[in-house]
Amino acid sequence: MKVLKNIEETREEIIQVKKIGQRVGFVPTMGYLHKGHLSLVEKAVKENDYVAVSVFVNPTQFGPDEDYDRYPRAIKRDEKLLRKRGVDLLFYPHVQEMYPADYCTYVQVEELTETLCGASRPGHFQGVTTIVNKLFNIVGPDRAYFGQKDGQQFLIIEKMIKDLNMGVKVVPCPTVREEDGLALSSRNKYLDSRERRAATILYRTLQMVKERIDSGERDGLKIKKAMEDMVAREKLARLDYAAIVDRRNLKQVEKVKGPMMAALAVFIGDTRLIDNIWLEV
Numbered sequence: 001m002k003v004l005k006n007i008e009e010t011r012e013e014i015i016q017v018k019k020i021g022q023r024v025g026f027v028p029t030m031g032y033l034h035k036g037h038l039s040l041v042e043k044a045v046k047e048n049d050y051v052a053v054s055v056f057v058n059p060t061q062f063g064p065d066e067d068y069d070r071y072p073r074a075i076k077r078d079e080k081l082l083r084k085r086g087v088d089l090l091f092y093p094h095v096q097e098m099y100p101a102d103y104c105t106y107v108q109v110e111e112l113t114e115t116l117c118g119a120s121r122p123g124h125f126q127g128v129t130t131i132v133n134k135l136f137n138i139v140g141p142d143r144a145y146f147g148q149k150d151g152q153q154f155l156i157i158e159k160m161i162k163d164l165n166m167g168v169k170v171v172p173c174p175t176v177r178e179e180d181g182l183a184l185s186s187r188n189k190y191l192d193s194r195e196r197r198a199a200t201i202l203y204r205t206l207q208m209v210k211e212r213i214d215s216g217e218r219d220g221l222k223i224k225k226a227m228e229d230m231v232a233r234e235k236l237a238r239l240d241y242a243a244i245v246d247r248r249n250l251k252q253v254e255k256v257k258g259p260m261m262a263a264l265a266v267f268i269g270d271t272r273l274i275d276n277i278w279l280e281v
């Protein structure tokens with residue numbers, strides 16, 4: 001596995017790979033890799049001739065009061081995990097390489113970025129779409145792998161690719177969970193043992209939604225209210241948002257039908273966790 005920090009060297013490497021007709025799969029990450037990330041990597045290795053993974057904690061997707069500085073980092077460990085899985089290239093740039101002092105270009109998807117996490121984290125998705133664009137321009141992937149764990153992010157990136165005719169195929173990958181249902185996340189590291197137990201509230205709430213729909217509930221606003229009430233009963237939890245939305249526009253549904261996503265964001269202590277499930281009625 002090559003480890004490159006420099007944009008031009010990475011571009012040159014990819015040019016050589018494409019010259020011999022290889023298909024490039026790409027997995028962008030912020031590192032501190034867990035089994036969720038690695039499931040994307042393994043799928044990419046299976047489906048492509050050449051796989052690049054990036055590890056970059058992207059400052060432009062963090063708000064001023066968020067956890068950019070303390071976001072967990074473990075590059076040596078990440079490197080080993082990727083090597084073991086047969087990744088060909090680890091792209092691990094410095095912040096100044098991606099955002100030199102005179103940097104001033106951003107990519108903005110409208111509408112889909114205005115609800116859910118976009119409403120609570122202004123500027124977050126602009127940071128995400130900007131860095132994904134830059135990484136795509138550097139790595140030139142045929143396929144890119146994203147987790148459904150970040151459901152809104154997935155749908156926004158898919159829309160950006162379509163609207164900007166980017167010619168990259170996005171591959172959705174199912175959420176990997178702990179045995180008790182908690183979605184794996186680098187931020188789970190912040191939880192103490194009491195908080196860790198309380199954190200299952202996200203998955204339990206989503207299961208409740210699924211059960212209600214399976215037993216015939218079709219009132220979207222009632223389900224939303226039930227999600228809010230359920231989170232309110234967990235003492236260590238503070239709700240950011242809960243919603244059941246149409247996956248095509250991310251707006252709250254009144255009547256449960258078509259492709260939907262039930263999603264929530266919850267603070268457990270100071271740690272903000274998100275989770276979602278995709279539903280179709």
Ligand code: AMP
Pocket residue numbers: 028029030031035036037039040145146147148149150173174175176177183184185186
């Ligand atoms: P991150 O490092 O948090 O930016 O995540 C990098 C990629 O891994 C994103 O596409 C995430 O959606 C995906 N991912 C993170 N956690 C999980 C998980 N538990 N299951 C599946 N994919 C995940």
